[in-house]
Amino acid sequence: MKTKVLVVASQKGGVGKTTVTMALGDGLVRAGKRVLIVDADPQKTAYKWESRKGLGLPRYPVRVEANSGLAVVEFLEYIVGLADDAKSVSGEELDFILVDTPPNLKSGDLEAALFVSDEVIVPVKPNRMATEAMEELFSLFVAANEVRRRHKRGPLDVKVMVNFMQAKRVATAAMVEQLQNNVAEYSKRDHVRAQVLTSQFKHLAAFENAPNYRTSFYSLPGSKDARVAIESLVKEIA
């Protein structure tokens, strides 16, 4: 299976996991990629986003499947099944499966998602609490790597992404630097492959309003900055 599995994860709610998942799916489709989103959050936010009745607007461009409650190996079988189905229907492989996850360190769904991932994207707010909370996330990654190793899967590849960026604030820029230092330090200490992405999402009304529509980010009024940010992320990831 050449399909790449990107998992968007954080132990925190409200950091933009679902927004980043949906925006990235949208951007990858615009870049000509074949994409499917799996919502592994039992709250089904991504799934509802896509299937919401909408204001006469066109549908969101990516199909979102909701699935949660599967154990690690079952979830892998499920993902492989989705990729196989896509291939038998269209004759072509999916390029990406994106997985949105619940905000809960102890969640079996998160564990299952980390097990199947080729890359993990971690949205983080650039503030002190979030930067300090990175540490507990790394203990989760250590545990996930251990499970992966037992099943002969390679180590996680973690990409931390700054969301809600407010570039004009000096304190925020300093927090991003602190975040980079912390990620580098924990990465070395815990032997977890991790980096902070150059691409950032600013705090933008377009991102905030997007869930109210079921249309592409690209069709939202005033979404130019959001589109530029999404395209930068697509380039860095794909």
Ligand SMILES: Nc1ncnc2c1ncn2[C@@H]1O[C@H](COP(=O)(O)OP(=O)(O)O)[C@@H](O)[C@H]1O
């Ligand atoms: N870059 C951003 N700018 C403005 N609002 C954002 C941004 N990212 C997310 N949001 C908003 O913040 C809230 C939480 O985002 P969400 O993606 O649901 O987080 P999570 O899935 O991590 O709980 C939502 O109302 C969303 O629209």
Ligand SMILES: [Mg+2]
């Ligand atoms: Mg969410």
